[in-house]
Amino acid sequence: MTPTPIDTVEHAEATPDQAQPFAELGLKDDEYARIREILGRRPTDSELAMYSVMWSEHCSYKSSKVHLRQFAEDPPASEAMLVGMGENAGVVDVGDGLAVTFKVESHNHPSYVEPYQGAATGVGGIVRDILTMGARPIAVMDSLRFGDADAPDTKRLVTGVVAGVGGYGNCLGLPNIGGEVGFDPTYRGNPLVNALCVGVLPHERLQLAQAKGPGNKVVLLGALTGRDGIGGVSVLASATFEEEGESKRPSVQVGDPFTEKILIECCLELFDAGLVTGIQDLGGAGLSCATSETASHGDGGMQVDLDKVPLREPSMSPLEVLTSESQERMLAIVEPANVGAVLERCARWGVVSTVIGEVTGSGRLVVKWHGETVVDAPPGSLADDGPVYHRPFVRPDDAQDSLAGDTSARLPRPSNGDELRDALLRLVASPELCSRRWVTEQYDRYVLGGTVLAMPHDSGVVRLGDDSSRGIALSLDGNGRFARLDPHDGAQLALSEAYRNVACVGAQPLAVSDCLNFGSPEDPAVMWQFAEATRGLAEACRVLGTPVTGGNVSFYNQTGATAINPTPVIGVLGVIADVARRIPSGFTAAGQQILLLGDTEDELDGSAWAWVEHHHLGGRPPAVRLAAERGLAAVMTEAATLSMLTAAHDLSEGGLAQALVEACLVGGIGATVQIPGDPFVALFSETAARAIVATHDVDAVLALAAKHHVAASVVGQTGRQGLSVDGLFTVDLDELREQSEGTLPALFG
Amino acid sequence: MPATFRVGVVTFPGSLDDRDAARAVRAAGAEAVSLWHGDATLHGVDAVVLPGGFSYGDYLRAGAIARFSPVVAEIVAAANDGLPVLGICNGFQVLCESGLLPGALIRNAGLHFVCRDQRLRVECTTTRWTSHYAVGDEIVIPVKHGEGRYVADAATIDELERDARVVFRYLGGNPNGALNDIAGIRNAAGNVVGLMPHPEHAIEALTGPSIDGLPMFASVIDALVAV
Structure with missing residues (x-):
């Protein structure tokens, strides 16, 4: 193999007119021109590669930035925010000197190419984001969406992603501790794999991704750097750059959780010992991103000797080393006096650690390769001053209006007890609403010993320490159908559902992380969906008092001209002062009164019923009721503090019918209910801001609901062998369980 | 009698339930002592727990590397002299790999990782770790593993059954296809017990499905008092 000549800064200066493959790397003419202007010369191959990955949609948020600003510019008043948007993850004060950091991120495209590794490294990446803040990761959640359950490719994706x-x-x-799984034909070629991680830290352990203090050393920790993941965030693996004719490597990264586990333990030791002054994980765009971001957010200068980076494949070029997305790596900034101690602790854990450079006051990111300079650029131009697009967005009036006009009112509704019973059973058994046990049984929910509630409860609840009664609650929700009908309201409804789920376990909702999954931003109709969703989300966050602390945007989820349903997935974090007072979602005792909180309207458009029974999607999503959500949450958190409820379950997909079925199956205790008004609407409408609760003290709950202006009425009693709707039908619990739990194993075994 | 018994909990790189095991030891009233995989010393502990997880990543075969670690060499020698040793999940796999217990744990019959609240029947209470149960007790303890299917040759299974060395058996559905529904076994002397379910995750009603795991840790303290 002939060594490829390395394109140095000196060489670039000498050959200003050399043609460069910027278009193949995804850079536009004006972007390339701007790079030449910034550098005052043509970029070297390495520089061009770095700009192409750092200015990619994934890293620069160039299409979404102007919309995401709403979350930061006018956030709701919150005393809990310690670190807001812009860092690796937001940090929220939860009391007792503890803070919590959480974030949800997508790994959609890699998971379609290689489901196991794509999903696995999605988890690995978000966990490192949390670790980077100085936090011990304490739990994960996942929100997954696939094509229709019986589509030919769905089984490969479901089994691979869940296993990953x-x-x-x-x-x-x-x-x-929880999450969601959804199926819809629009996700056929574009599954969504969104992973959330939450971590806890004492306030004083907060770390920032900054390279400060000229003379401080830059230390690379963790896995060796290989050719995996090159091109993960752009189109780097183009033929033009494959001059050596090497076989194409997969652009999906390969995960090694064992290396990540020891990296976590090792980094936490380093943080506790105060041995690092700054830290950044290596994710998308690898070293390019970690060096330019820490330098830009620190004192502005850094010199890196690239040939010191430990490689898995010694023939790698500087460009490949700079853009490799090999997993399980961190970049630490360490004072010279502490370098020995850092290397020693890493050795004890078996973590490879190498000094690869130092912080400088030069204002330049300088990368050397065997003594020659291959990169010499202002780090801010890479990390922060990338292009910003004001993409055109237009409501596609014809399509959107005809969708809105095609309401569910024309669909035949079940009209007697037998028909209602049959509809309920079909919904319970549908991939849409059936038990997720086949998925969640493949996940460890017990490790670390702090899990108080996990799926199938409304939120995951984790105790923050052995000696503490304080805990956090998390829920992750989205509804692509509602967002398709109205992206503004759909985003608000997703937030409402996650907020309600957190409240239903008795926690106070505090903050939001969002993962915004959309089609191509180059399509003005998709961009309109995005603009509407972000506008709706920002508004609703202000009303609910829950700031967006960070998150992720995933564009280009589309095959040909067909985009996915716009799918904002919203994570809400809450805090609960005493985890012993959490409220489970299943009925726990017989002889309790069941109350329905909230008003019910005839809102069946976009519902699970319309979709499962008629394959219909049209009309308007249920009305957004933010004030009612606040009132309901106030009832729930106060009722939890007073230990007034033995169960609470939010009403969402599938309405009251599905909520009752789940509450019965989770607790193994049946119920008899009396339905007021139109039984079909009462059972299957998906009106927001509702929940069912079980209590032994009806008067107290009614009084509390009245105090917060929440409608409440007794609708039934717990304690039967089945679910019985007075005067209409009865279903045995065993039959319900069989219908609910049989579906996913039959599909995916 | 010492004021507090000291129970060692081993940490391999890749151990995951070591904190949980230490918490369970403390909940039973003993002191938990952290043992590091690379140290050839047991620091004079009175008993040892090998916790769950993926020692050294378990990329070769669960427990196959851990058996060669300095601390396991010490544990094998001490166990042969009567030191009480409990292997949970990955710890059970290490005990089989190191020869302290017979048989092996292979990939679950369903080929999936399985995490569920598992019913078990207590079959043997003469071990150092199970005296607080009664034979026939039905308990609920979480299982969570991908390689928990206990197998051994027919002669070994016969011997385990004949000598009452099966300690726990799965009830209400075998999660992994283990022979004879075997969830846990003991050595001939009864000081070494290995099981796939996780008693350390069933010591507190708030965080576990039951508190049925606690008697395991209480039993060993009684056994130590008796010595």
Whole structure:
């Protein structure tokens, strides 16, 4: 193999007119021109590669930035925010000197190419984001969407993704405490794999991704750098750059959870010992991103000797080393006096650690390769001053209006007890609403010993320490159908559902992380969906008092001209002062009164019923009721404090019918209910801001509901062998369980 | 009698339930002592727990590397002299790999990782770790593993059954296809017990499905008092 000549800065200066493959790397003419202007010369191959990955949609948020600003510019008043948007993850004060950091991120495209590794490294990446803040990761969640359940490729994706999420999280020792799984034809070629991680830290352990203090050393920790993942965030693996004719490597990264586990333990030791002054994980765009971001956010200068980076494949070029997305790596900034101690502690854990450079006051990121300079650029131009697009967005009036006009009112509704019973059973058994046990049984929910509630409860609840009664609650929700009908309201409804789920376990909702999954931003109709969703989300966050602390945007989820349903997935974090007072979602005792909180309207458009029974999607999503959500949450958190409720379950997909079925199956205790008004609407409408609760003290609950202006009425009693709707039908619990739990194993075995 | 018994909990790189095991030891009233995989010393502990997880990543075969670690060499020698040793999940796999217990744990019959609240029947209470149970007790303890299917040759299974060395058996559905529904076994002397379920995750009603795991840790303290 003939060594490829390395394109140095000196060489670039001498050959200003050499043609460069910027278009193949995804850079536009004006972007390339701007790079030449910034550098005052043509970029070297390495520089061009770095700009192409750093200015990619994934790293620069160039299409979404102007919309995401709403979350930061006018956030709701919150005393809990310690670190807001812009860092690796937001940090929220939860009291007792503890802070919590959480974030949800997508790994959609890699998971379609290689489901197991794509999903696994999605978990690995978000866990490192949390670790980077100085936090011990304490739990993960996942929100997954696939094509219709019986589509030919769905089984490959479901089994691979679920095994990947489980395989990585289980080996890492992080409990998986909840999430969601959805199916819809629009996700056929574009599955959504969104992973959330939450971590806890004492306030004083907060770390920032900054390279400060000229003379401080830059230390690379963790896995060796290989050719995996090159091109993960752009189109780097183009033929033009494959001059050596090497076989194409997969652009999906390969995960090693064992290496990540020891990296976590090792980094936490380093943080506790105060041995690092700054830290950044290596994710998308690898070293390019970690060096330019820490330098830009620190004192502005850094010199890196690239040939010191430990390589898995010694023939790698500087460009490949700079853009490799090999997993399980961190970049630490260490004072010279502490370097010995850092290397020693890493050696004890078996973590490879190497000094690869130092912080400088030069204002330049300088990268050397065997003594020659291959990069010499202002780090801010890479990390922060990338292009910003004001993409055109237009409501596609014809399509959107005809969708809105095609309401569910024309669909035949079940009209007697037998028909209602049959509809309920079909919904219970549908991939849409059936038990997720086949998935969640593949995830460890017990490790670390702090899990108080996990799926199938409304939220995951984790105790923050053995000696503490304080805990956090998390829920992750989205509804692509509602967002398709109205992206503004759909985003608000997703937030409402996650907020309600957190409240239903008795926790106070505090903050939001969002993962915004959309089609191509180059399509003005998709961009309109995005603009509407972000506008709706920002508004609703202000009303609910829950700031967005960070998150992720995933564009280009589309095959040909067909985009996915716009799918904002919203994570809400809450805090609960005493985890012993959490409220489970299943009925726990017989002889309790069941109350329905909230008003019910005839809102069946976009519902699970319309979709499962008629394959219909049209009309308007249920009305957004933010004030009612606040009132309901106030009832729930106060009722939890007073230990007034033995169960609470939010009403969402499938309405009251599905909520009752789940509450019965989770607790193994049946119920008899009396339905007021139109039984079909009462059972299957998906009006927001509702929940069912079980109590032995009806008067107290009614009084509390009245205090917060929440409608409440007794609708039934717990304690039967089945679910019985007075005067209409009865279903045995065993039959319900069989219908609910049989579906996914039959599909995916 | 010492004021507090000291129970060692081993940490391999890749151990995951070591904190949980230490918490369970403390909940039973003993002191938990952290043992590092690379140290050839047991620091004079009175008993040892090998916790769950993926020692050294378990990329070769669960427990196959851990058996060669300095601390396991010490544990094998001490166990042969009567030191009480409990192997949970990956710890059970290490005990089989190191020869302290017979048989092996292979990939679950369903080929999936399985995490569920598992019913078990207590079959043997003469071990150092199970005296607080009664034979026939039905308990609920979580299982969570991908390689928990206990297998051994027919002669070994016969011997285990004949000598009452099966300690726990799965009830209400075998999660992994283990022969004879075997969830846990003991050595001939009764000081070494290995099981796939995780008693350390069933010591507190708030965080576990039951508190049925606690008697295991209480039993060993009684056994130590008796010595």
